Amino acid sequence: MSKLLIVGTVAFDAIETPFGKTDKILGGAATYISLSASQFGAESGIVSVVGGDFPKAYLSKLNERKINTDGVEIIENGKTFFWSGKYKNDLNSRDTLATDLNVLADFNPVVPENFKDTDFLMLGNLHPTVQMEVIKQIPNRPKLVVLDTMNFWMDNTWDELMEVIAKIDVITINDEEARQLSGEYSLVKAAQKIHEMGPKFVVIKKGEHGALLFNDGNVFFAPALPLEDVFDPTGAGDTFAGGFIGHISRTGDISFENMKRAVIAGSNLASFCVEKFGTERMETLTHDEIQKRLLQFKLLTQFDIELS
Amino acid sequence: MSKLLIVGTVAFDAIETPFGKTDKILGGAATYISLSASQFGAESGIVSVVGGDFPKAYLSKLNERKINTDGVEIIENGKTFFWSGKYKNDLNSRDTLATDLNVLADFNPVVPENFKDTDFLMLGNLHPTVQMEVIKQIPNRPKLVVLDTMNFWMDNTWDELMEVIAKIDVITINDEEARQLSGEYSLVKAAQKIHEMGPKFVVIKKGEHGALLFNDGNVFFAPALPLEDVFDPTGAGDTFAGGFIGHISRTGDISFENMKRAVIAGSNLASFCVEKFGTERMETLTHDEIQKRLLQFKLLTQFDIELS
Numbered sequence: 001m002s003k004l005l006i007v008g009t010v011a012f013d014a015i016e017t018p019f020g021k022t023d024k025i026l027g028g029a030a031t032y033i034s035l036s037a038s039q040f041g042a043e044s045g046i047v048s049v050v051g052g053d054f055p056k057a058y059l060s061k062l063n064e065r066k067i068n069t070d071g072v073e074i075i076e077n078g079k080t081f082f083w084s085g086k087y088k089n090d091l092n093s094r095d096t097l098a099t100d101l102n103v104l105a106d107f108n109p110v111v112p113e114n115f116k117d118t119d120f121l122m123l124g125n126l127h128p129t130v131q132m133e134v135i136k137q138i139p140n141r142p143k144l145v146v147l148d149t150m151n152f153w154m155d156n157t158w159d160e161l162m163e164v165i166a167k168i169d170v171i172t173i174n175d176e177e178a179r180q181l182s183g184e185y186s187l188v189k190a191a192q193k194i195h196e197m198g199p200k201f202v203v204i205k206k207g208e209h210g211a212l213l214f215n216d217g218n219v220f221f222a223p224a225l226p227l228e229d230v231f232d233p234t235g236a237g238d239t240f241a242g243g244f245i246g247h248i249s250r251t252g253d254i255s256f257e258n259m260k261r262a263v264i265a266g267s268n269l270a271s272f273c274v275e276k277f278g279t280e281r282m283e284t285l286t287h288d289e290i291q292k293r294l295l296q297f298k299l300l301t302q303f304d305i306e307l308s
Numbered sequence: 309m310s311k312l313l314i315v316g317t318v319a320f321d322a323i324e325t326p327f328g329k330t331d332k333i334l335g336g337a338a339t340y341i342s343l344s345a346s347q348f349g350a351e352s353g354i355v356s357v358v359g360g361d362f363p364k365a366y367l368s369k370l371n372e373r374k375i376n377t378d379g380v381e382i383i384e385n386g387k388t389f390f391w392s393g394k395y396k397n398d399l400n401s402r403d404t405l406a407t408d409l410n411v412l413a414d415f416n417p418v419v420p421e422n423f424k425d426t427d428f429l430m431l432g433n434l435h436p437t438v439q440m441e442v443i444k445q446i447p448n449r450p451k452l453v454v455l456d457t458m459n460f461w462m463d464n465t466w467d468e469l470m471e472v473i474a475k476i477d478v479i480t481i482n483d484e485e486a487r488q489l490s491g492e493y494s495l496v497k498a499a500q501k502i503h504e505m506g507p508k509f510v511v512i513k514k515g516e517h518g519a520l521l522f523n524d525g526n527v528f529f530a531p532a533l534p535l536e537d538v539f540d541p542t543g544a545g546d547t548f549a550g551g552f553i554g555h556i557s558r559t560g561d562i563s564f565e566n567m568k569r570a571v572i573a574g575s576n577l578a579s580f581c582v583e584k585f586g587t588e589r590m591e592t593l594t595h596d597e598i599q600k601r602l603l604q605f606k607l608l609t610q611f612d613i614e615l616s
Contacts, residue, residue, distance in 0.1 A: 090493065185398065188536045209517040212534060221531045221608050226520060228496045260611040294613065300529050301609050303568040305602065 004042040004249040005115045005142075006033050007134045008124020008238070009104065010050050010058075010072060013278060014084040017091065017232050025278045026058045027083065029124035029148065032235035035282040036242025036269045037122070038065040039290060042249035045115045047071035047134060049107045051078040061283065070112045078103035091233055092207065111137040119252070122245045123147040123168070124238060128160040135167055144254050146170040147199075148241050151177050166198040169254075172241050174205045187212060188219070201259060203244070205237055213263045215256050222263040223300060225271040225293065232277045236270045239282065243269030268293050310557045312350040313423045313450075314341050315442045316432020316546070317412065318358050318366075318380060321586060322392040325399065325540050333586045334366045335391065337432035337456065340543035343590040344550025344577045345430070346373040347598060350557035353423045355379035355442060357415045359386040369591065378420045386411035399541055400515065419445040427560070430553045431455040431476070432546060436468040443475055452562050454478040455507075456549050459485050474506040477562075480549050482513045495520060496527070509567060511552070513545055521571045523564050530571040531608060533579040533601065540585045544578045547590065551577030576601050 013027030030046045037044055045068035052074065059069050079102040087094045109130055111118075121142040123131040131147065147168040153161045154177065165171060171194060179185055182193035191202040191214035202214040208230070210223040243266035244259075251258055268290060275281045321335030338354045345352055353376035360382065367377050392406040417438055419426075429450040431439040439455065455476040461469045462485065473479060479502060487493055490501035499510040499522035510522040516538070518531040551574035552567075559566055576598060583589045 186536055186538070188534045206517070209514070210531070219534055219608060220611070221534070223518070223529045223531065226496045226527055226529070228494055230494070257612075261613040264611055264613060298613075300527060301611075303528070303572055303609075304565075305569045305572060305606075 002042045002119040002249045002252055003115060003117065004037060004044040004120045004122065004245060005047065005071075005111065005118035005134075005138075006030050006037065006044060006122045006124060007047045007109060007131065008033060008122075008126055009081050010046065010048040010054070011081040011083055013234060014082070014098075015232055015234050015277060016086040017277075018087065018089050019231055020277065022277050024082065026061070027234065027278060028081065029126070029238045031062070031279060032238035032273065032282070033122055033124050033242035033245070034062060034067045035065065035279055036239040036273070037246035037249065038067055039243070039269065039285065039287065040246030040250040040265075042120070042246060044068065044249075045071055045112060045118075047109045047111055047115075049073045049075060049103050049109075051080040051103045052076040054080045068112070068115070071110065071115065073110065075103045085234070087233065091230055109134050109137075119143050120245055120249045121145045122241065123164070124241070125150050128153055128157050128164045131164045132160070132167075135164070143252070144169050144245075144248060146172065146241065146245050148172045148238070149177070151180055154180050162197065168199055170201040170203060171199040172203040172205060172237070172244070174207070174237065178202070178204045188214075191219075203263060205240060207233070207236070211240065211263050211267060213259055215259070218256055220256075220260045220263065222260075222267045223297075224267055225296060225300065227271065227274070230274045233274050234278060235282075236273050239273040240266035240270040243267070264294070264297055268297055310350045310427040310560055311423060311425065312345060312352040312428045312430065312553060312557045313355065313379075313419065313426040313442075313446075314338050314345065314352060314430045314432060315355045315417060315439065316341055316430075316434055317389050318354065318356040318362070319389040319391055321542060322390070322406075323540055323542050323585060324394040325585075326395065326397050327539055328585065330585050332390065334369070335542065335586060336389065337434070337546045339370070339587060340546035340581065340590070341430055341432050341550035341553070342370060342375045343373065343587055344547040344581070345554035345557065346375055347551070347577065347593065347595065348554035348558040348573075350428070350554060352376065352557075353379055353420060353426075355417045355419055355423075357381045357383060357411050357417075359388040359411045360384035362388045376420075376423070379418065379423065381418065383411045393542070395541065399538055417442050417445075427451050428553055428557045429453045430549065431472070432549070433458050436461055436465050436472045439472045440468070440475075443472070451560070452477050452553075452556060454480065454549065454553050456480045456546070457485070459488055462488050470505065476507055478509040478511060479507040480511040480513060480545070480552070482515070482545065486510070486512045496522075499527075511571060513548060515541070515544070519548065519571050519575060521567055523567070526564055528564075528568045528571065530568075530575045531605075532575055533604060533608065535579065535582070538582045541582050542586060543590075544581050547581040548574035548578040551575070572602070572605055576605055
């Protein structure tokens with residue numbers, strides 16, 4: 001079985017959407033990524049940090065899904081990273097109400113011994129210096145290193161981000177971030193520029209408009225599943241990344257053909273995430289439900305047309 | 309060979325994009341629809357109206373592509389419909405600078421005798437009363453009636469529009485128009501509401517984000533081809549509709565499976581339209597180019613993933 005190491009936040013979120021609001025609930029990039037990837041059966045572990053206020057029951061939820069949390073440092077006298085946001089009516093934009101870094105401010109990641117030989121490395125959205133620190137702690141390069149990042153790091157830590165981007169294989173960012181990172185409006189041109197920064201594979205996430213995978217002049221598109229109701233988009237991008245790296249970890253195949261399947265897997269998992277608040281839907285999700293929806297993705301996209 | 313009747317504007321356009329601007333050039337919904345559909349070899353004719361100022365050479369351009377213009381009335385002492393618009397930097401929004409209805413203001417469409425037995429009817433974006441008038445002039449219902457419309461008619465001629473919508477098989481509108489027409493934000497719910505108004509098939513155009521086809525609980529998605537450069541989006545929606553009805557006319561098959569291929573054909577043709585100003589690209593487009601790009605659409609969307 002492949003090993004998959006996931007670095008990212010484990011956090012408290014407080015979310016408000018047009019359909020309701022939550023108190024502090026389980027959140028964080030590594031949480032969503034690992035819950036999603038765990039559907040694919042890799043031996044996965046998290047590197048993160050939480051405070052003494054973080055319920056043991058939340059870690060147990062992850063452990064129940066066979067997610068190793070030995071790499072989640074607990075700072076007993078510290079507070080867990082907290083994010084709060086309010087979505088607008090169209091659910092496509094949101095206001096951040098609070099970002100309390102807390103224990104994340106001085107995070108020194110430590111890769112557990114039994115994950116130093118990880119096959120796959122997923123660097124969730126975090127300070128690029130933390131991402132780089134994890135790369136350095138792994139003596140033999142993993143088969144594939146995937147990085148997620150965001151505009152905040154482009155604005156504030158450009159040089160550090162460029163150093164990390166030069167060392168990875170796959171970057172996943174949204175369309176606006178791809179434009180910011182490359183200075184190109186056309187996503188085709190943006191992907192070309194980003195290839196030149198290092199990553200052989202560029203995944204551009206467009207939310208409800210799907211995701212594009214670029215590699216060496218090739219391009220593949222995975223739609224988002226059209227849904228009757230979207231409840232809460234929080235974690236959808238991380239869940240997409242988790243489905244992507246989860247599929248790759250299960251198959252061990254890093255060809256472009258298999259990455260197509262991986263972005264479909266990512267879209268598939270993300271389509272569930274948004275159906276309920278926070279991680280709720282991901283906690284009850286079954287293999288059968290995923291397989292059924294995969295069939296829907298086939299029906300949604302596959303056509304048969306002869307060249308004449 | 310199937311007959312295809314196309315109703316819509318034949319016009320002058322003046323276009324400004326970030327890449328340049330044009331004087332008055334050939335434009336209009338029926339122009340783009342017919343140029344696109346002509347690639348598929350149906351016997352097609354236009355019902356429209358122009359003024360005495362409309363160059364005979366423009367009509368000849370259409371005739372050269374075997375588009376019958378007997379139904380294009382020429383009002384010698386009138387002026388041709390004129391539209392002028394300026395696109396913003398992202399090419400996704402535009403300001404209308406002028407809309408001079410001219411001869412269109414009193415348009416009484418007349419279906420030529422040899423198209424009264426048309427197999428397929430494409431009602432391009434026009435006053436719904438004009439669209440209804442054409443439906444009434446065709447004694448035996450065509451195999452398929454496709455309607456394109458826009459928010460302007462929803463704002464100003466709701467009742468007349470509802471009467472036409474009740475009589476057609478396929479409606480093509482953009483996402484914002486689908487939301488306005490249905491009062492639903494979710495496009496899945498919007499399509500359900502629009503089905504109830506009459507059309508069995510609902511095509512929602514999302515521009516650079518592709519198009520959705522809904523029918524009786526089934527949904528299919530055709531992406532837009534990611535392009536390095538988009539020059540001028542004018543006519544892309546009409547070109548999409550022309551490719552859609554062109555494919556249907558060529559095959560004579562109105563099954564959902566074949567409509568999937570039709571929306572791919574529409575996306576394919578539209579991807580060319582935006583590469584140059586106005587109708588320029590559509591005038592030089594060849595069968596070979598279309599076939600090559602169809603292969604690109606296959607590579608863009610087709611994946612092979614086993615259910616496990």
